[in-house]
Amino acid sequence: MDLGLLRDGINEVIATTFQNAAPMGIICRHGEARMVVYQGSHTAGRIEKDGWVVANFIFDPILYVRTAFEDLPPDFFINENAGGIAVQRLNGAEAWAAYRASVRQRASDALVVDLSLLRQEVIRPVIHPVNRGFNSIIEATVHATRFARSHDENLHHLIRHHAGLVRRCGGEREYEALDLLFKYLGIPETS
Ligand SMILES: Cc1cc2nc3c(=O)[nH]c(=O)nc-3n(C[C@H](O)[C@H](O)[C@H](O)COP(=O)(O)O)c2cc1C
Structure with a gap:
């Protein structure tokens, strides 16, 4: 195909x-x-x-x-x-x-x-410069959908790791997405 x-x-x-x-x-x-x-x-x-x-x-x-x-x-x-x-x-x-x-x-x-x-x-071709903050939102969200089901401590650790990269490399939309992710998970951002 x-x-x-x-x-x-x-x-x-x-x-x-x-x-x-x-x-x-x-x-x-x-x-x-x-x-x-x-x-x-x-x-x-x-x-x-x-x-x-x-x-x-x-x-x-x-x-x-x-x-x-x-x-x-x-x-x-x-x-x-x-x-x-x-x-x-x-x-x-x-x-x-x-x-x-x-x-x-x-x-x-x-x-x-x-x-x-x-x-x-x-519809609207746009260039997307590689951004580790955006990539880390995707990673953190994958782990978060699994964490929501299993509450596995290792997943929590991975989410925190990617949250660090979002804070370092992301822009305003990534920061906002991260806040939202932590709200959905019901865990404090700094934990
Ligand atoms: C980047 C990313 C990729 C995902 N890929 C899949 C996938 O391939 N298959 C799947 O069942 N869930 C996948 N998930 C999880 C679903 O998005 C999640 O379970 C979602 O709540 C399903 O929504 P729905 O009930 O509206 O279909 C992925 C999540 C993320 C963040």
């Missing part, structure tokens, strides 16, 4: 399904795109029901944190037609790619989903 806007490796996008958004990794290997989605998430449920998912390319650290922990109001979504299928992407996406999503494997804890490109669009 033409990977289009995606690149080889794991692409950490904000995935939209019907009226839902969450950060998800799209795994691209050997020209194929796939997702592993935990059972019980809204994303897994909607993919099973509707059979599509949209990868949104958007570089707002606050949106990564917010969509990892809560739902977005309806006005964050824009309706699009992707090869005859009605899909929804995020308002503000710099680019998006819609996929037909078919469940290849169903385990008790996760679905493995094959993706095939329906339509993609670049």
Whole structure:
């Protein structure tokens, strides 16, 4: 498959399904795109029901944190037609790619989903200088979604490590995203 806007490796996008958004990794290997989605998430449920998912390319650290922990109001979504299928992407996406999503494997804890490109669009190409603060927000948020379930002390340590990098290398949006992350976790920022 033409990977289009995606690149080889794991692409950490904000995935939209019907009226839902969450950060998800799209795994691209050997020209194929796939997702592993935990059972019980809204994303897994909607993919099973509707059979599509949209990868949104958007570089707002606050949106990564917010969509990892809560739902977005309806006005964050824009309706699009992707090869005859009605899909929804995020308002503000710099680019998006819609996929037909078919469940290849169903385990008790996760679905493995094959993706095939329906339509993609670049709306607003922007250069994103590499910023370790932004990258660390992504890292801290991945650990935080796991910490919220397990309260593993090691994850807490990793979150604190990345919080340090956000404070050193991030800008105002990263600082705000970090505050929000600690609020969701219900742990003091300095702990
Ligand atoms: C960068 C990033 C990547 C993630 N990738 C995945 C993934 O590939 N599969 C998954 O099930 N959850 C992943 N998560 C966790 C989900 O975003 C999180 O569980 C979320 O609450 C699911 O939301 P939903 O219930 O609206 O689908 C990821 C989180 C982050 C921050």
